[in-house]
Amino acid sequence: MVRTKPANSKIYVLDTNILLHEPFAFLSFKEHDVVVPMTVLEELDYIKDSKKDVSRDARISIRAMEDVLHEATPDQLTAGVSLKGLGSGEAAPSGRLSIFADVGMPKSQQVFTSNENDNRIINAALHIQQRATPRQVVLVTKDINMRLKAKGAGLAHVEDYRTDQLVSDIKYLSKGYHKFTGNFWDKVKTVESRTEGRETVHVLDRKVFPEAYINEFLIDDSKAFAGIVESVSDSTLEILDLGYERLMSRKAWGIHPKNIGQAMALHALLDPHIDLIIMTGPAGCGKTLLALAAALEMVVERKMYDKIIVTRNTPEIAESIGFLPGTEEEKMAPWLAAITDSLEVLHKNDENVKGSMSYIMEKANIQFKSVNFMRGRSIQNSIVILDESQNLTASQLKTIITRCGEGTKLICSGNLAQIDSNYLSPVTSGLTYLVEKFKNFAGSATINLDGVVRSRLAEFAEEHL
Secondary structure (H helix, E strand, O other): OOOOOOOOOOEEEEOHHHHHHOOOHHHOOOOOEEEEEHHHHHHHHHHHOOOOOOHHHHHHHHHHHHHHHOOOOHHHHHHOEEOOOOOOOOOOOOOEEEEEOHHHOOHHHOOOOOOOHHHHHHHHHHHHHHHHOOOOEEEEOOOHHHHHHHHHOOOOEEEOOOOOOOOOOHHHOOOOEEEEOOOHHHHOOOEEEEEEOOEEEEEEEHHHOOOOOOOOEEEEOOOOOEEEEEEEOOOEEEEEEOOHHHHHOOOEOOEOOOOHHHHHHHHHHHOOOOOEEEEEOOOOOOHHHHHHHHHHHHHHHOOOOOEEEEEEOOOOOOOOOOOOOOOHHHHHOOOOHHHHHHHHHHOOOOOOHHHHHHHHHHHOOEEEEEHHHOOOOOEOOEEEEEOOHHHOOHHHHHHHHOOEOOOOEEEEEEOOOOOOOOOOOOOOOHHHHHHHHOOOOOOEEEEEOOOOOOOHHHHHHHHHO
């Protein structure tokens, strides 16, 4: 272990789940040294040959480390190989990457004597902490129980991987709209308005709302104003006047919004200039129903798109769906029951509900696809509905978004309070990452739907359970 580093330089010991979550994570620690225990390499080796979707991330991480270490001698591998020149910008690494042979540690140096992988990694971190004094040694893992065990065993510093966290708490996450107290126009001192066809655009001083970003909705308490930010400059804001009542009167496939949040979401969904719509909110707020209604309106009625592709990760975090019978669509049907439920609601007043659903699924060319098979595709002139996207990592979402070709609209929806993944939390979810990264992109809009409209039972459960 290198001892010539200054005392304020830290040593980060990485757990396996960090490299599965972010394969290039070892490049994210700036001037600090990074240690990967041999047990982590063994776990990556086991995972890379599995049939799980995460095996791809294991292979990427192994290749990335091999690129850095392939010319190193055994002694250099232990002492550390410089990471300088492998990144760019202020976060470029300048520390060293080394492999620690924790497999051969004598039992006299082990706190945990059982041979579980987590215990071996903690033993390695404790051993490095003892040898590297006064340098600070930090174990980085997304496993909460492992963090508790490490602390209890005497490891002074244990952390979650926070490099990819853009917000410290989801209460700071962008909602996609700003609500002014009182009357909006009371806040405005000067305004220039112009008419573009049937639309009115107001040019305001940016001081009215300095934090504004493109496609952010602006509403007020008095229900006198509703608008959306069209452009932002250093000194001015251009706001398209939507009209509160006009916004509330919008409809798609026979569905009317029940609150202003749904009205804003519907406006964004039906806007042909917005390619990415992100809808967050609790269960029962209407995310899936609005997405499907808008998609049917644009495909069947307006003929703006050719088809609707519906996808989501399966509960095992995009694991194999191979043992279910039938075609890909039939295998995905159990996971996409929310879509068929919504389709049934949209046609509940028809004489023959099943006949209507079958006709519309054929007419709108609705296809159910697994996230597993999205990689490598190029989707053209389609609407893609990605349901339950809170369970996806940022890299999985990137895979799906980069499949969207010319003329494709992507609708991502999810509830950050219902994350099923073992290694994701509301602040590390790919959905949270997406909201913050696309906040200032002119082709995207975010809406947080905070009103449960499913039933009074669902609303009470969301608030009190």
